[in-house]
Amino acid sequence: MTSLPFNSKMFSSGNPSIDSDGKTLYFASNMPGSIGGTDIWKVTINNDGTYGNPENLGNKINTVENENFPFIADNNVLYFSSNGLTGFGGFDIFSVDLNKNGMPNNLGKPVNTEKNDFAFSYNKETNIAFLSSNRSGKDHIYSAVPICKMEILTVVKNAKTKTTLSDARVVILDAMGATLDTQMSNAKGEVSYLVDCNKAYSVKFFKDGFVSKTIPVAKTNEAKVTIEASIEPIEVVVTETEIILKPIYFEFNKSNITSQGAAELDKLVYVMSQNDKLIIFAKSHTDSRGTDEYNLKLSERRAEATVQYIVSKGISADRISGKGFGESEPKVNCTADCTFAEHAINRRSEFLIIKK
Template structure:
């Protein structure tokens, strides 16, 4: 669907009659009537009987281009450009190559296009930044994109959510007459209820708005009482007639409807509608004072431009204004959507993109340049009709990335911040130049920074994901600090790390006792903190070899205690190895109750605790 189907701009860029002849007359008439499906069959019949030339090949390329079959369009354009062609053919060939992911080949065709028309805005932008693609690929991801459940096997697009009702345009009504452009039924406006479980009800047509012609998409005022929507001018008998060709050239125009007794009524055309140009795909601002739309009316820079018009308090309209050459190009700009924050989203094939139509945004408060919003919203195919509901925190996108026009949800990527401040546990002093590592919930390192003079490191992270911070500093025990799933905003982590205060003699490394719980061999968090000190010393002294001795208290039999202490020795050794110390540098053995720290007969609980310990002897 997209631009040509929805707005019915009955012009074909680059169309030339110079190579028409008697053989192509029938197919050419079908093209003039925008019956591309049948026209393709007529041109292919000429190819089969050997009457193909550069003109026929270009016409086939154009037909498939307008039908959004980029693979077939590429095939025929590749043959057509072997003959002399108008500049626009090279531009279209470049666009379908991009849509098919062939960027190097697309750049070659853009070079040919730029050579032919160096003053074209699209040519200038390409020459100024031929390596734009790498910049686009590396853009930060802004949205999560997912196909929604209410799509049909026909075109569905232009979704916009108001309250709990999703409105969109669809060609799913098989009882409608078909449209020769793409052999699909004419479009109707549908609605579906979006419930609290994020499910969609079965779509139903908005019968009071639909006719036998194309309708949709629509926009609604904030009070829910007025809508503006696209519909064909033929229903108002507003068209230009070509008697010789027996054709009626209609346009898509804008209409206003008001709610009456829960139904849409009082449908009236907007005063600037015309039989000479189209205006459609409207979006009204939150105050209901400015209507944005797409049109090819006089004053347009390219094929279709983004325009705006004032909606006065008395219901009258001002004079439409073109949004200017920062937004509009020599190509096509379409599907404007204005947010409550005055961010204008629109689609363009004239600005630098991945291929076909891409979605762009521009802050109208800043008067800046439009920005491509990147993947996954944009792809090599057509991506368009981007809308956003701030209250529900969900947007919608239309795209033919899967082969047909479908509707996708777009949920903003939630961002949170983690401010880590590294501090000395003993002195409470801030520690600059500490290595601060951020890890995901699987332990994969995502990034590494060093704390500033205030001991600070700031990380921007995604919401609803768990992370962990690890802090490394010479002379301190490595600290690890888990971070619960973020919900946005800023989280503060006071990363308190313990200085390594270890006595190293010629025969022993003296740590605080590595105590175990009664009758257990698992390493406690207090024991782990001391063992991390040993890990640090061993990492700084590569030739150091350690022998760990584990002991128990007097409770239990000698045999049991010997086995228990051996399990403790193995736990201690395995912990050291798990931290990256080679297994050949650490070994251990249990000694049971044979070598108590306190030799007591009726030991107190504290004395028992002192006897349940590990010690570390220097072997080498």
């Protein structure tokens, strides 16, 4: 056993911890240059096994009181105990990411208590931490399983003007669709949620006069995920007989609702949700390609898909009905010499007001 060169009978040095590279040793000492009673220091370990000069970690970490029990994790996060930083009482355990030169964070309850909590260590492979505490009245060693937390920051914007939107209702849901929290966006259009890492979420955005939107959040262990939600303003024309949207086009020979179609149908959902006396009849049309019989059946499927989509958004089924008209009512009467664009225009849905 060899005493390290910076040891002295004039002060104490102890509780060493070496980083994963084996190049830096962290320790606690009250050697000259300390800010408080005991401070956290570090010293470089040279390739030849010699040591550099000890360096105080400074007043971001050390206080006029006592900091002790450093432990440097494999990800270069330093854990230590302090009775000088703001805590629950006695010694609390803090962490600081040395990669980011950040400020120390209190690990919070249940790791910290009003008693003395110290000597924290963490094994990343087993995902188990150990600490010592006198919370029971005597010093005991405790184990703990860290809970990974992440921030989901959402920014709500007007898709047309690109300006941020305040007072938008933002709802976060878990993977099963259960609502976890609801907040209103601030003046910057922001809402922040603190959630568990490595879990899937979805975030829904609502604001009067805008189409609602849902954005999934994939599993990740990133510390922060930022989501920019651009929501479309409701731009519809409501006449005495019809609700006029941008054309709801269908792909050739298909009846499924496209993403563009869904965005327009969401506007119809909004208008109907604001006026519960509106009853709508959806007319679905095809282009002129295919036989009359086939096109009639195809338009029926399109009308059914349109109605089902509206109902799936919470509109009562007795307020929306539909019928297919095949190619019998073309928007552009071009028959066999239609261009690709003209065929697309004829594959459409229209929304007539039956009752107001």
